[in-house]
Amino acid sequence: MSxxxxxxxxxxxxxxxxxELTIALRDRYGNENVIATDLREDEEGRLSSSGxxxxxxxLSTEEIDTIVKKFRVNAIYHLAAMLxxxxxxxxxxxxxxxxxxxxxxxxxxxxxxxxxxxxxxxGVFGPSTPMDGTPQVTIQRPESxxxxxxxxxxxxxxxxxxxxxxxxRGVRFPxxxxxxxxxxxxxxxxxxxxxxxxxxxxxxxxxxxxxTYLDMMYMPDAMKAAIEIMEADGEHLRFRNAYNIxxxxxxxxxxxxxxxxxxxxxxxxxxxxxxxxxIADSWPNYMDxxxxxxxxxxxxxxDIAAMTEDMLSVLRKxxxxxxx
Ligand code: NAD
Ligand code: AKB
Numbered sequence: 001m002s003x004x005x006x007x008x009x010x011x012x013x014x015x016x017x018x019x020e021l022t023i024a025l026r027d028r029y030g031n032e033n034v035i036a037t038d039l040r041e042d043e044e045g046r047l048s049s050s051g052x053x054x055x056x057x058x059l060s061t062e063e064i065d066t067i068v069k070k071f072r073v074n075a076i077y078h079l080a081a082m083l084x085x086x087x088x089x090x091x092x093x094x095x096x097x098x099x100x101x102x103x104x105x106x107x108x109x110x111x112x113x114x115x116x117x118x119x120x121x122x123g124v125f126g127p128s129t130p131m132d133g134t135p136q137v138t139i140q141r142p143e144s145x146x147x148x149x150x151x152x153x154x155x156x157x158x159x160x161x162x163x164x165x166x167x168x169r170g171v172r173f174p175x176x177x178x179x180x181x182x183x184x185x186x187x188x189x190x191x192x193x194x195x196x197x198x199x200x201x202x203x204x205x206x207x208x209x210x211x212t213y214l215d216m217m218y219m220p221d222a223m224k225a226a227i228e229i230m231e232a233d234g235e236h237l238r239f240r241n242a243y244n245i246x247x248x249x250x251x252x253x254x255x256x257x258x259x260x261x262x263x264x265x266x267x268x269x270x271x272x273x274x275x276x277x278x279i280a281d282s283w284p285n286y287m288d289x290x291x292x293x294x295x296x297x298x299x300x301x302x303d304i305a306a307m308t309e310d311m312l313s314v315l316r317k318x319x320x321x322x323x324x
Contacts, residue, residue, distance in 0.1 A: 007033045009073040009114075011058050011105065012080030013047055014038040017119065017222065019181035021077065022047050024223045035071050039080070046181075058101035064108045075230065077117045078105045084123055084146035084279050086185035091145035098149035099156075106160045106168070115167035117230050118157045120242035122174050122215050123147035123187075127282045134284035136244050136291040144279050154241035161240040169229045170242035172287065174215030174249075176222050177307060179314045187279045191216050191255060195311045198259050198266050199319055207273040210253040213285035217247045218302040218310070225298060232296035239291065247300030248307065249286035258308045 006029050013022050013036035026034045036047040037056035047053045052071070056063050058080045067073065080101050087094030102118065109116045125134060126141040140151050157168035175188020183189040190206050191214075197204040217225075225245050229237075250258075256268040292298035302310070 010077045061104040075115045083186035087146040118170035120172045124151040131285045134287040158241040174217045178219035187276045203267040206252045218307040221300040243292040244287040244289045246287045246289040
């Protein structure tokens with residue numbers, strides 16, 4: 001597909017990733033060519049102020065099909081989903097939203113010749129997966145409902161590519177750290193909350209153990225990955241389920257130490273949530289992303305030091321601005 005002719009539908013656009021990815025895609029392809037949708041209304045005008053926003057429930061094939069036809073969409077970024085912690089509280093609903101939502105998107109994509117971006121997750125791995133340098137192809141036995149739906153989603157994307165020729169592309173996102181929309185109920189949310197509390201209270205109570213290693217990624221790198229894999233030459237993509245991508249991995253204690261370089265008195269303590277700790281313990285310490293680097297040139301820009309400096313600087317300006 002030529003980049004000039006790209007017309008994009010985003011589902012779940014008001015979430016943590018969509019709130020920023022929508023704007024990045026509009027900057028790249030033109031405001032009029034990126035249709036943002038969500039189950040919720042855009043009450044703050046975050047996305048409707050720069051382009052089309054429409055309410056859309058991914059559980060309705062008809063609603064997806066109508067928008068795709070109306071705007072002649074040829075690429076779908078399917079972000080709508082329930083994340084790991086909220087999915088564990090409502091597993092039946094999470095199965096319904098995460099699986100049937102993706103199924104509906106793939107069906108509409110098949111009928112209307114759209115490419116599909118699927119955001120998979122480190123959640124597709126489980127306790128029997130090798131934790132250090134987790135390979136692209138390895139044991140995948142997730143134990144959370146979220147992980148099960150993401151793994152089945154990867155397989156479904158692969159199936160639609162092989163059987164129907166749908167141009168499916170995906171990445172296994174680590175925990176995403178960002179400063180626009182707050183995270184939607186995941187196991188990695190601590191790595192965002194900690195920055196707000198560091199600036200507002202000087203201390204943070206973490207729901208994961210101090211030594212819990214997890215892969216994380218700063219939002220600019222996450223958006224870069226989502227855009228670059230969709231623009232990559234499809235001939236070079238060996239994997240149509242999802243690619244491991246990585247940029248940094250740390251524990252809560254290590255992140256706190258990094259924050260202390262900027263806020264010396266910052267204090268952290270721990271009140272471990274057993275549900276999220278069990279999930280975190282089953283996810284990789286760090287992934288091997290060499291397949292993404294080889295196949296489509298993946299290369300992140302931010303490490304923990306650059307991300308921490310930028311997060312604190314952006315949030316500090318916002319908090320100071322609000323106080324004026
Ligand atoms: P989020 O929870 O912040 O946002 C999800 C959005 O989907 C919400 O705005 C919600 O209103 C919407 N939604 C829920 N049900 C819907 C439905 N039936 N129809 C339409 N919209 C619906 O999630 P996010 O963090 O922005 O994540 C986006 C995608 O990326 C998800 O698929 C998630 O699994 C994946 N991902 C996120 C992370 C992360 O750290 N944020 C990491 C790995 C993968
Ligand atoms: C979650 O914690 O559920 C998400 C993810 C890593 O998929 N942030």
